[in-house]
Amino acid sequence: MTSTLAPGAQTKAITNPATTSRFHEDIIAGLSANQKTIPSQWLYDEKGSKLFEEITRLPEYYPTRTETEILRSHADQLTSRINAEAVLIEYGAGASEKTRILLDQLPDLSAYVPIDVSEDFLAETAQDLRESYPGLKVEPVVADFLGDIKMPPLPENQRVGFFPGSTIGNLSDPEIHAFLIRAHRLIGGSGAFILGVDLRKPIDILIPAYDDAAGVTAAFNLNLLHRANRELSADFEPSGFRHRALWNESESRIEMHLVSATDQTVRISDQVFTFEAGETIHTENSRKFSLEDMHRLCGGTGWRIADIYQDRHALFAVLILQPCP
Numbered sequence: 001m002t003s004t005l006a007p008g009a010q011t012k013a014i015t016n017p018a019t020t021s022r023f024h025e026d027i028i029a030g031l032s033a034n035q036k037t038i039p040s041q042w043l044y045d046e047k048g049s050k051l052f053e054e055i056t057r058l059p060e061y062y063p064t065r066t067e068t069e070i071l072r073s074h075a076d077q078l079t080s081r082i083n084a085e086a087v088l089i090e091y092g093a094g095a096s097e098k099t100r101i102l103l104d105q106l107p108d109l110s111a112y113v114p115i116d117v118s119e120d121f122l123a124e125t126a127q128d129l130r131e132s133y134p135g136l137k138v139e140p141v142v143a144d145f146l147g148d149i150k151m152p153p154l155p156e157n158q159r160v161g162f163f164p165g166s167t168i169g170n171l172s173d174p175e176i177h178a179f180l181i182r183a184h185r186l187i188g189g190s191g192a193f194i195l196g197v198d199l200r201k202p203i204d205i206l207i208p209a210y211d212d213a214a215g216v217t218a219a220f221n222l223n224l225l226h227r228a229n230r231e232l233s234a235d236f237e238p239s240g241f242r243h244r245a246l247w248n249e250s251e252s253r254i255e256m257h258l259v260s261a262t263d264q265t266v267r268i269s270d271q272v273f274t275f276e277a278g279e280t281i282h283t284e285n286s287r288k289f290s291l292e293d294m295h296r297l298c299g300g301t302g303w304r305i306a307d308i309y310q311d312r313h314a315l316f317a318v319l320i321l322q323p324c325p
Contacts, residue, residue, distance in 0.1 A: 019119075024232055024269070031266075031273045031281070038224060040170050040284040041117050041144060045227050049121040051220040053095050058216060060208040063166055064098075066316040067196050071101045071164075074309045074318070079105040081192045081306075081320060086158040089113045089187070091145040092167045096125050099162065102194075103133055110155045111137040117144055146175060149186065159187040166198035166316070169253070169287035173297065180301035184323065193303060193321035200288045201315055203247050210245035210254050210286065218243035221256055221283055234268040244280065252293075256284040294319060 023042055030037040044052065056064035071078065082088075085108055090099055093114030103112065112129065116122040119142045126140040139152040161183050168176060183193060210217055221243045225236040241258040248255050260275035267273075289297075291308065298305060298321065307320040 020231055023228075027228060027232065027234075027268060028271055031268075031271075035282055036273075036275075036280065037282040041146075042227065043220065043224050043284065044116075044118045044121075045223070045231075046118055046120040048220060048223045048227065049094060049116075049118045051216060051223060053097075054216050055212070055220060056097075058212045058214065060212045062205065062209055062315055063196075063198055066311050066313075067164055067166075067318065068098055068101070070309050070311055070316060070318045071098055075101055075105050077307070077309070078102070078194060078318070078320065081322075082106060082160050083158040084108040085110045085155070086160050087111045087113065087154050088160050088162060089115065090162040090164075091115050091183075092163065092165065093122065093125060093140075094165070095121075096129060098164045099129075100132070102162065103129075103136065107135070109136060110157050111139055113139045113141055113151065113154070115141045115143050115145055115149060117142065146171075146179060148182065151186070159191040161187050161191065161193040161195075161321075163193070164196040164318075166196050166286070168195065169198055169289070170285055171287075176297050177301060180298065180303055180321075184302035187323075189323045191323065192306075195319045195321060197289050197294055197317045197319060198286070199310075199314060199317055200252060200290055205315075206247060206254055206288070207245055210256060211243065215243075217245070217256075221258055224283060225258065228268065232268055234266060236266050237264070240264055241281075251285075251287070252289070253285045253287040255282060256286075257282050291317065 026039050026042065030039065055061055079102060088102065088109055090096065093116045096114055114122060114125060122140045122142060126138045129138050141149060141151065143149045171179065187193060222238045222241060225238045225241060228234040229236055240261050242261055244257045244259050246255050257280035260277060260279045262277050264275050265272055295305060302324055303321040304324050305319050306322040309318045
């Protein structure tokens with residue numbers, strides 16, 4: 001499979017000054033560290049979001065199809081905990097394709113709130129859902145789900161969180177703990193939370209999922225440099241970097257890096273950053289969990305694991321969290 005966007009194709013840049021300022025601050029701070037890094041949220045501009053949706057359809061990328069199979073197989077059980085007129089809140093919504101499985105089972109929802117950092121992509125997703133579900137109130141929110149989220153006015157009905165895709169694997173333990181506490185505060189004591197979790201598995205399954213033969217994941221990772229050039233007037237030469245995915249056993253995670261192919265320098269505003277050949281920019285983590293890990297991570301957040309659904313090969317799990325009594 002090849003990218004739906006040609007290499008180097010231009011997409012509309014985010015023009016929100018606050019977003020651009022945060023991106024600038026994060027990239028300057030990250031490239032100033034001993035291990036150069038750029039936070040993974042900046043992978044998801046409009047082009048990056050579309051490339052990621054293409055990744056989810058690749059044969060090597062098992063998480064999406066496996067989680068989708070679980071959601072379809074257990075849709076009745078999953079939605080049995082949701083009131084007919086509940087508010088469904090999705091974190092890191094993307095294209096909301098898996099959400100449609102729940103929406104099809106819940107025709108009387110009072111509202112759906114997709115939350116995502118990619119403003120243009122989120123607007124497109126919201127419009128598609130309004131056309132597909134004309135009776136559904138769709139209230140998109142542009143926000144980073146790691147921070148406090150300003151919600152639109154919503155009915156005082158049950159709230160249900162939805163966080164598929166094992167995006168939680170991008171987060172550290174303290175970030176997961178803080179996120180679950182904020183989600184509990186937002187959803188309340190009568191709600192529920194549906195959480196997708198990628199499980200530990202052999203490396204020969206993991207590495208191809210993050211370094212596909214068609215090079216779509218490489219294009220997704222390298223788009224981060226194109227984005228810095230577009231939005232921050234940086235002068236990265238993306239052809240001078242290579243995508244690398246590796247397994248970090250001690251941290252139980254796949255890491256994505258951009259590897260400098262040569263000695264080079266990059267300028268961003270008045271800052272100059274020097275790269276040695278082989279030096280990397282760490283761009284994303286994707287942690288793989290055991291079920292024991294998840295019970296531990298829920299401790300002290302106000303949530304408990306009420307149900308667990310897995311595929312037959314135990315590659316992936318969908319957890320139902322309920323507020324602790």
